[in-house]
Amino acid sequence: MDYRTIDWNDVWKDLMSAQKTSNKEVENNLWNRKDNAERFWKRTQEFSDRTRLTLEELPLTPQSRVLDIGAGPGRLSIPVAERVAHVTAVEPAEGMRKLLLDNVAEKGITNLECVSKRWEDIDVGNDLNGPYDIVIASFSLGMPDIREAIQKMEKASSRHIYLYWFAGTSPWEEHSINLWSYLYGTNYTCGPKCDVLYNVLYDMGIYPDMQVFPMEYTNNFASMDEAMDFFRSRYAIETPEQEAILYNYLRDELSWENGSISERADSTRVRICWEKKQNN
Numbered sequence: 001m002d003y004r005t006i007d008w009n010d011v012w013k014d015l016m017s018a019q020k021t022s023n024k025e026v027e028n029n030l031w032n033r034k035d036n037a038e039r040f041w042k043r044t045q046e047f048s049d050r051t052r053l054t055l056e057e058l059p060l061t062p063q064s065r066v067l068d069i070g071a072g073p074g075r076l077s078i079p080v081a082e083r084v085a086h087v088t089a090v091e092p093a094e095g096m097r098k099l100l101l102d103n104v105a106e107k108g109i110t111n112l113e114c115v116s117k118r119w120e121d122i123d124v125g126n127d128l129n130g131p132y133d134i135v136i137a138s139f140s141l142g143m144p145d146i147r148e149a150i151q152k153m154e155k156a157s158s159r160h161i162y163l164y165w166f167a168g169t170s171p172w173e174e175h176s177i178n179l180w181s182y183l184y185g186t187n188y189t190c191g192p193k194c195d196v197l198y199n200v201l202y203d204m205g206i207y208p209d210m211q212v213f214p215m216e217y218t219n220n221f222a223s224m225d226e227a228m229d230f231f232r233s234r235y236a237i238e239t240p241e242q243e244a245i246l247y248n249y250l251r252d253e254l255s256w257e258n259g260s261i262s263e264r265a266d267s268t269r270v271r272i273c274w275e276k277k278q279n280n
């Protein structure tokens with residue numbers, strides 16, 4: 001086999017589209033729901049060590065202008081805005097965006113603007129206020145054409161690009177793999193990981209730094225009803241049969257300790273960063 005004939009962007013496209021087809025979570029616009037956004041925000045505030053390490057590794061200065069693509073409720077955008085001159089946060093999902101704007105108002109931040117579009121729909125010249133010293137896309141690469149998305153990031157950046165993504169199967173994908181055939185009678189396809197991303201970048205002539213790190217957190221639920229509410233929206237449960245399958249699965253999979261219910265969701269993540277070639 002001639003490995004040079006593999007188009008890694010096509011591999012990304014295929015896996016992304018297969019995942020979107022099977023992934024009820026994406027179809028259901030998980031991040032449009034404010035309760036899901038709030039749960040995400042609460043968890044990131046409880047498990048803040050990783051955010052602290054990320055802030056330490058970003059080359060932020062008081063003069064920096066930063067673009068945060070898929071900013072969510074502001075886990076990075078908010079502390080970054082407190083350290084730099086300007087942040088543009090791109091966030092298409094309503095639930096996440098509303099929470100981001102609430103958080104911005106609550107902290108009295110005045111140097112952050114929010115653009116409510118998907119990255120693939122952004123026109124760098126018209127929608128953004130570039131160029132940006134640092135472009136960040138943190139766990140937000142749910143983009144159909146990753147090569148085009150990276151070309152746009154390079155266009156928006158004057159120097160640094162920091163991507164954060166996944167290595168290996170995530171815990172929520174493990175659940176999907178276990179549940180899919182029972183819920184839907186089909187196999188679950190996982191999304192593209194950092195191996196595909198690295199190859200796309202390599203084929204674009206970009207040889208980035210990569211660092212692998214663990215991300216550990218626990219999802220806590222006050223009751224089985226609360227756990228069912230959370231997972232029901234993730235798996236688009238519609239019928240009583242699906243409800244029973246999910247209930248039985250969660251009863252066996254979740255940890256029960258002293259009356260509290262939790263899901264350990266440890267995963268392996270990766271930071272991929274590079275400096276833009278100045279003649280690009």
Ligand SMILES: C[S@@+](CC[C@H](N)C(=O)[O-])C[C@H]1O[C@@H](n2cnc3c(N)ncnc32)[C@H](O)[C@@H]1O
Pocket residue numbers: 031044069070071072073074075076090091092093096117118119120137138139140141142143
């Ligand atoms: C898991 S959250 C990560 C939030 C934040 N970047 C962080 O690291 O905490 C993923 C976010 O990416 C956003 N997102 C997903 N696909 C996107 C796209 N194509 N363009 C822009 N944002 C996207 C989602 O709306 C969601 O808010």
